[in-house]
Amino acid sequence: MKYRSKGCHMNYLNDFLRQETPKHGKDMPGYYHRALFLSEVMLAVYFLASAVVLFPTAGNVFWVPVAFLVITVVIIAFLNDMSATENLICFSAMVVLWQAWFIHMFGWVTGGAIILVPILSLAYFNIYVSPMGKIACSLGLVVFRIASFAYSLRHVPVSALDSTTSLCFQAFHSVVSLAILSLNFILFSSSIQSSERLLILNNQELYKEAGTDPLTGLPNRRAILDVIDEYRNANPDASFAIAIADIDYFKKVNDTYGHNCGDYTLKELSRLFLTVGAGKYTVCRWGGEEFCFFMPGMNIDQAGRVMQDLNGAVKDMPLHFGDTDFSITITIGVEEYDFKSPTEAIVDRADRKLYMGKVHGRNQVVV
Numbered sequence: 001m002k003y004r005s006k007g008c009h010m011n012y013l014n015d016f017l018r019q020e021t022p023k024h025g026k027d028m029p030g031y032y033h034r035a036l037f038l039s040e041v042m043l044a045v046y047f048l049a050s051a052v053v054l055f056p057t058a059g060n061v062f063w064v065p066v067a068f069l070v071i072t073v074v075i076i077a078f079l080n081d082m083s084a085t086e087n088l089i090c091f092s093a094m095v096v097l098w099q100a101w102f103i104h105m106f107g108w109v110t111g112g113a114i115i116l117v118p119i120l121s122l123a124y125f126n127i128y129v130s131p132m133g134k135i136a137c138s139l140g141l142v143v144f145r146i147a148s149f150a151y152s153l154r155h156v157p158v159s160a161l162d163s164t165t166s167l168c169f170q171a172f173h174s175v176v177s178l179a180i181l182s183l184n185f186i187l188f189s190s191s192i193q194s195s196e197r198l199l200i201l202n203n204q205e206l207y208k209e210a211g212t213d214p215l216t217g218l219p220n221r222r223a224i225l226d227v228i229d230e231y232r233n234a235n236p237d238a239s240f241a242i243a244i245a246d247i248d249y250f251k252k253v254n255d256t257y258g259h260n261c262g263d264y265t266l267k268e269l270s271r272l273f274l275t276v277g278a279g280k281y282t283v284c285r286w287g288g289e290e291f292c293f294f295m296p297g298m299n300i301d302q303a304g305r306v307m308q309d310l311n312g313a314v315k316d317m318p319l320h321f322g323d324t325d326f327s328i329t330i331t332i333g334v335e336e337y338d339f340k341s342p343t344e345a346i347v348d349r350a351d352r353k354l355y356m357g358k359v360h361g362r363n364q365v366v367v
Contacts (some may be wrong), residue, residue: 006057019153028084031191032125035184036087037079039118042183043094044072046115046176053168061105062161068098092119092137096144103148107157110169113148116141118180213285215263216270221292224284228294228343235296237339241303243281243293244350245310245332248362250289253328260357267359268319276313280306292347300336304367307332311365329363 028036051065075090082090095115102110123129123137161169211223219227245300247253247269254262266289273283273291284294295303314330333353335346353366 028195029127029191031187032084032127033079035122035125035187036084036091037076038183039122039180040072040076040079040087040091041178041290042176043075043091044069046172047072047098049172052164053172062283064101064105068094083128084126088119088122088126088129091122095119099144099148102198103152103157105158106161106166106169108149108152110161110166110173112138113145114173114177116145117177118184121181121184125184194229194268215284218270218273218291219282219284221284221286224282224286224292224294229283231294231296232343239299240295241295241298241300241334241336242343242346242350243295243303243332243334244286244347244354245291245293245307245330246354246358247289248329248331248358250328251327257321257324257326261324265319265320268317269314269328269330272313272317273310276310277306300334300367303334303336304365307334307365307367311363312366314365330366331357331362333357334365335342 002089047065047069051062051069072094075087075094079087081345095118099113101114103113119141120138124134126134129137211219211226213220228242229242231238247265250262250265266285269291270283270285273293277283281295282294283294284292293307295306298306311330311332314328317327319326319328331354333350333356335350335353337346357364357366
């Protein structure tokens, strides 16, 4: 088990490293554009607040956060003119340069290093950055953080802040960093969840279409076989019956009135099947003018009575196509589950009974 688990993890790592990335361009996913915009706005607010707080504590450096604020506003203004990666580089450069200046000026105790973390969220959700590029970004930030801490140990800050101001900056850095991270993760996770929901819905729709006859809207052969197999697996000791029905002289309907009339007949017949058999059976278009009925929990006598009623309803159903009024009949073969045969064998026996009904006059139910 340990070996398999290790192999599984290696597969995940290999899949991650081999991910293909699109060519660099200015097109950005909507969620990433919003994340960049909000992150840069939060950064601008951070620089503005820093300027307001730093001015009374170290007045001669007021211009530095103001300069960072102005540059950030310019970056925001040109957000749509730059690619996702160019925006990421600008954002990262602003944060790293600010962090380097901040530690040089005020030391490590103000907690500025945490402001580096949002860079990772933007880097890892950038579709234009390769897996190796994302790993390199992580390693680069780790190296920069360690180097900054080592620098703070060897150099006295230019302007030491009192404990109250340091505590305020600790709290401020934490709030800003977590706010940016939270906004980014909300946007990214919402987009992923939305994409997954859409994918699930699309897959469900495709599965439904794959199991649906496009003309009649009934399940097709594959779909009803799945229904029967699921029932057998869930109820191994339960009885059921299968019937195969065929429209009598359907070729004559097509030849006499045209294929459009034939399609109309199949659709009207399908509607009748659904109306008459509500709660009694599942019906599918087996192929051509043949239909298959699955009757769970019924023995052959019960299924035969249901099919007799259906046969009579079909005979009495009026059909109107254009200026033509006509009617049809069907022949049905019914077979009961013998608790041992595969589904295909039961269907085959029902089909043979259908053939017997065709040979002996049609418009009847053979049980």
